[in-house]
Amino acid sequence: MGERIYNFNAGPAALPLPVLEEIQSELLDFKGSGMSIMEVSHRSKWFDDVINEAIERTKRLLGLGDDFDVLFIQGGASLQFCMIPMNLSLKDRPVDYINTGTWSAKAIKEADIQGKDVHVIASSEDRNFAYIPKEYQVSKDASYLHFTSNNTIKGTQWAQFPGAGDIPLVCDMSSDIMSRPFDAKPFGLIYAGAQKNIGPSGTAMVIIRKDMLERTPDNLPSMLKYTTFSGKNSMYNTPSCIVIYTINLVLKWLEETVGGLEKMQQINGEKGSLIYDFIDQSDFYKGTADKDSRSLMNVTFRLPSEDLEKKFVAEGLKEGLGGLKGHRSVGGCRASIYNASGLDAVKALIDFMGDFEKKEG
Amino acid sequence: MGERIYNFNAGPAALPLPVLEEIQSELLDFKGSGMSIMEVSHRSKWFDDVINEAIERTKRLLGLGDDFDVLFIQGGASLQFCMIPMNLSLKDRPVDYINTGTWSAKAIKEADIQGKDVHVIASSEDRNFAYIPKEYQVSKDASYLHFTSNNTIKGTQWAQFPGAGDIPLVCDMSSDIMSRPFDAKPFGLIYAGAQKNIGPSGTAMVIIRKDMLERTPDNLPSMLKYTTFSGKNSMYNTPSCIVIYTINLVLKWLEETVGGLEKMQQINGEKGSLIYDFIDQSDFYKGTADKDSRSLMNVTFRLPSEDLEKKFVAEGLKEGLGGLKGHRSVGGCRASIYNASGLDAVKALIDFMGDFEKKEG
Numbered sequence: 001m002g003e004r005i006y007n008f009n010a011g012p013a014a015l016p017l018p019v020l021e022e023i024q025s026e027l028l029d030f031k032g033s034g035m036s037i038m039e040v041s042h043r044s045k046w047f048d049d050v051i052n053e054a055i056e057r058t059k060r061l062l063g064l065g066d067d068f069d070v071l072f073i074q075g076g077a078s079l080q081f082c083m084i085p086m087n088l089s090l091k092d093r094p095v096d097y098i099n100t101g102t103w104s105a106k107a108i109k110e111a112d113i114q115g116k117d118v119h120v121i122a123s124s125e126d127r128n129f130a131y132i133p134k135e136y137q138v139s140k141d142a143s144y145l146h147f148t149s150n151n152t153i154k155g156t157q158w159a160q161f162p163g164a165g166d167i168p169l170v171c172d173m174s175s176d177i178m179s180r181p182f183d184a185k186p187f188g189l190i191y192a193g194a195q196k197n198i199g200p201s202g203t204a205m206v207i208i209r210k211d212m213l214e215r216t217p218d219n220l221p222s223m224l225k226y227t228t229f230s231g232k233n234s235m236y237n238t239p240s241c242i243v244i245y246t247i248n249l250v251l252k253w254l255e256e257t258v259g260g261l262e263k264m265q266q267i268n269g270e271k272g273s274l275i276y277d278f279i280d281q282s283d284f285y286k287g288t289a290d291k292d293s294r295s296l297m298n299v300t301f302r303l304p305s306e307d308l309e310k311k312f313v314a315e316g317l318k319e320g321l322g323g324l325k326g327h328r329s330v331g332g333c334r335a336s337i338y339n340a341s342g343l344d345a346v347k348a349l350i351d352f353m354g355d356f357e358k359k360e361g
Numbered sequence: 362m363g364e365r366i367y368n369f370n371a372g373p374a375a376l377p378l379p380v381l382e383e384i385q386s387e388l389l390d391f392k393g394s395g396m397s398i399m400e401v402s403h404r405s406k407w408f409d410d411v412i413n414e415a416i417e418r419t420k421r422l423l424g425l426g427d428d429f430d431v432l433f434i435q436g437g438a439s440l441q442f443c444m445i446p447m448n449l450s451l452k453d454r455p456v457d458y459i460n461t462g463t464w465s466a467k468a469i470k471e472a473d474i475q476g477k478d479v480h481v482i483a484s485s486e487d488r489n490f491a492y493i494p495k496e497y498q499v500s501k502d503a504s505y506l507h508f509t510s511n512n513t514i515k516g517t518q519w520a521q522f523p524g525a526g527d528i529p530l531v532c533d534m535s536s537d538i539m540s541r542p543f544d545a546k547p548f549g550l551i552y553a554g555a556q557k558n559i560g561p562s563g564t565a566m567v568i569i570r571k572d573m574l575e576r577t578p579d580n581l582p583s584m585l586k587y588t589t590f591s592g593k594n595s596m597y598n599t600p601s602c603i604v605i606y607t608i609n610l611v612l613k614w615l616e617e618t619v620g621g622l623e624k625m626q627q628i629n630g631e632k633g634s635l636i637y638d639f640i641d642q643s644d645f646y647k648g649t650a651d652k653d654s655r656s657l658m659n660v661t662f663r664l665p666s667e668d669l670e671k672k673f674v675a676e677g678l679k680e681g682l683g684g685l686k687g688h689r690s691v692g693g694c695r696a697s698i699y700n701a702s703g704l705d706a707v708k709a710l711i712d713f714m715g716d717f718e719k720k721e722g
Contacts, residue, residue, distance in 0.1 A: 005395030009402050012602060017389075020397050024388040028381055034366030034683065036381050038561035038607070041370050041684065074435035074563065075584055078598035082582035110582055195599055200399035202435065202563045202601030221443035221471055223436055237439035238556055240563030241373060242603060246399070322395065323402065 006345040009323035011196040014340040019249040054248035071206040071229040077193040081110035089143045096142040099123035101151040129154040131290040138164045150176035153327040155300030156293040180265040199247035271346045272296040284361040299335045367706040370684035372557040375701040380610045415609035432567040432590040438554040442471035450504045457503040460484035462512040490515040492651040499525045511537035514688040516661030517654040541626040560608035632707045633657040645722040660696045
């Protein structure tokens with residue numbers, strides 16, 4: 001086996017090493033079953049324990065009461081973009097969206113395709129999505145207000161979530177779920193593709209407030225109704241067992257090794273301060289997001305030229321730092337430092353950035 | 362680590378041991394990337410090679426020409442039940458279905474929900490789905506004819522596929538894909554949840570004839586259009602990387618270790634003869650499917666009483682034979698003997714069945 005690298009991929013992303021080691025050690029025989037976790041029946045006690053543990057850990061970590069269901073639905077956040085308006089839009093009432101970049105725009109597009117009355121009540125498109133909008137007016141009769149809590153491509157993040165009074169918030173939290181504690185009360189639905197902060201690709205976690213389930217229309221296809229998943233503990237059909245199992249191990253690591261979300265938030269804050277302070281004292285590197293909108297998960301920055309950026313990414317990889325290229329739609333550089341990227345990874349990155357600047361600056 | 366059992370689960374089901382061992386050996390470092398296959402970007406060359414290899418192996422194994430696309434779509438066969446009528450039904454033309462049990466019925470239900478003109482042109486419901494219908498008349502103007510090639514719950518299988526002239530066949534092959542070679546020409550679409558014969562749960566393989574793509578309506582949600590998956594090599598959004606990777610290893614095992622589908626068919630034939638010959642010579646065990654409709658994948662049988670069936674399942678597990686309970690909807694016993702269950706598993710099962718009969722018969 002070769003050496004593990006520091007993995008700054010935006011998603012799929014780094015997983016905690018102890019999680020990978022546990023999967024590896026029991027891959028041929030899950031808990032004495034004589035089968036791999038990929039081979040046990042989803043109707044068995046073995047798997048029931050796994051999925052229920054993942055749900056309980058999610059509820060404990062986020063402080064969710066019994067008024068929330070935790071669901072696992074395949075198809076990523078992208079399938080949620082269409083399921084949300086299908087299930088949660090109310091007759092003759094608009095759906096509100098805030099546009100903070102590519103992923104918000106995709107969510108808006110899928111509501112549009114369905115002919116919903118979409119109100120984009122705020123957007124940061126005027127300055128290439130470099131900031132989180134501060135001014136917005138929620139439609140009085142909105143079905144919900146949708147926003148994206150962290151924008152992987154533009155490197156921005158809502159430091160404080162928007163307020164919408166009694167209108168339920170709906171949030172794509174794919175890239176910062178479990179990175180900090182928050183009050184779930186104003187949320188009707190929270191969803192997150194697993195492959196950034198909580199597991200491998202192949203499943204979205206959907207947290208739905210139970211009163212939202214009453215909105216699901218009867219005539220939807222079974223696999224597109226939240227009620228189908230809620231009524232069968234996400235096992236109307238076979239779920240992605242290996243992905244849910246891995247999510248549970250990541251959540252266990254969060255609870256038992258990290259020590260919960262307050263602690264995780266503190267570590268993520270330290271990581272963010274280190275890298276942004278370094279960028280701010282440098283004339284060579286330049287952050288792309290407004291300071292008050294910066295993401296603690298995805299650090300986006302530019303170098304003086306595209307040639308230097310290419311060289312930076314290539315030399316980084318040679319030094320064991322992978323995934324530093326910006327999203328193909330925007331260019332530049334990006335270091336994704338999700339929960340599983342520790343202080344050591346950020347320090348290694350800063351060391352490399354310092355050396356590179358000395359050599360090329 | 363404990364001992365591996367003989368796994369007769371209906372799905373998720375046994376995987377070839379060499380496949381599991383390969384996953385285990387490279388779980389922390391995929392091909393020198395310094396990352397797990399769960400951590401590499403789906404936009405990287407590493408994963409591109411994996412998905413393209415899986416597609417090429419599928420095409421070689423099934424003898425598919427360039428007129429077919431191979432897609433990977435999350436949500437299992439159950440999501441396909443709704444995507445098929447959404448994408449492939451033609452205006453003012455019926456959709457034909459043959460009902461051979463639970464899974465056919467679910468496919469029919471999803472076409473009904475969408476208000477399609479569903480013609481169930483044949484059914485074996487009159488005798489509890491114990492046989493494959495021989496008589497049916499395809500609607501002259503049908504959009505397609507849908508059938509289920511193998512019925513896991515009732516233990517029946519189409520020995521020869523139905524003919525429908527120029528009407529494209531659409532087939533749920535979840536439980537017998539890659540178990541035998543066949544001529545793909547009459548098929549407009551073939552789909553299979555991976556978790557029975559080709560991998561772990563979490564992805565359906567969809568094989569679509571390219572002319573079918575012209576039927577997709579423009580106004581469908583992006584994630585429910587076959588054209589979205591076809592146009593982006595199944596990577597419009599992040600696919601289930603670990604599942605596609607495992608499918609590729611199973612297909613590699615089929616090609617390189619087993620030696621292709623003719624060879625696989627021969628082995629499956631031997632396994633089927635062994636177990637059915639044993640059942641037929643016994644007065645204690647009784648097969649539930651008509652002889653000419655028997656499945657080579659799922660062997661369903663009864664014992665003289667439900668108490669004996671319970672005892673049989675429990676003692677089997679003690680002897681290292683797992684998953685012998687029939688589906689919760691029908692009771693009885695069932696041994697699923699997919700590709701990854703070898704002759705040794707079937708022989709061990711027959712030995713146990715003989716001993717049990719001697720003791721209890």
